[in-house]
Amino acid sequence: xxxxxxxxxxxxxxxxxxxxxxxxxxxxxxxxxxxxxxxxxxxxxxxxxxxxxxxxxxxxxxxxxxxxxxxxxxxxxxxxxxxxxxxxxxxxxxxxxxxxxxxxxxxxxxxxxxxxxxxxxxxxx
Numbered sequence: 001x002x003x004x005x006x007x008x009x010x011x012x013x014x015x016x017x018x019x020x021x022x023x024x025x026x027x028x029x030x031x032x033x034x035x036x037x038x039x040x041x042x043x044x045x046x047x048x049x050x051x052x053x054x055x056x057x058x059x060x061x062x063x064x065x066x067x068x069x070x071x072x073x074x075x076x077x078x079x080x081x082x083x084x085x086x087x088x089x090x091x092x093x094x095x096x097x098x099x100x101x102x103x104x105x106x107x108x109x110x111x112x113x114x115x116x117x118x119x120x121x122x123x124x125x
Contacts, residue, residue: 002026002098002114009094009119012086016123020081022096022116031098031114033106034079036070038092038121045095050106051079059106086123093118 008020024031035050049070051058058070069082079096097112 002028002031004096004098004114004116006094006096006116006119009121011122011124014087014123014125016086018083018086018121020083020094020096020119020121022079022081024077024079024098028077030100032100032102033098034072035097035099035106035112036079036081036094037097037109038090038094039118040089040092043092045109047107047109048094049081052106061107083121086121088123088125091121091123093120095119 003025004022006020006022008018012018031053033050033052036048037045038048039045047061049060049068051070051072053074067085072079095118096116098114099112101111103111
């Protein structure tokens with residue numbers, strides 16, 4: 001089992017920034033990559049970004065347009081998501097997730113075995 005705890009969400013004005021954190025505990029050696037997803041009310045969970053623990057290769061949804069940056073700190077078993085130039089349409093619950101699979105693409109929620117409880121990001125106009 002891998003436990004994931006997110007933090008860093010909150011209320012921010014449009015154009016502002018937030019940094020989300022996700023710390024993993026438990027059988028962290030079984031995790032090959034971490035992903036961030038978001039879910040707005042009435043919408044499906046959508047891929048935001050992912051990163052591999054080994055090597056640090058990162059992946060982003062095209063729609064993020066370079067505003068978000070994922071990073072990791074292996075020593076702390078923590079993954080970060082820096083959100084910049086936020087827009088009201090970025091309002092959602094943001095979830096981190098862990099996968100032990102070595103897959104070429106990491107954008108599908110079905111690849112992930114463990115999920116955090118989510119952290120709310122609200123962007124006001």
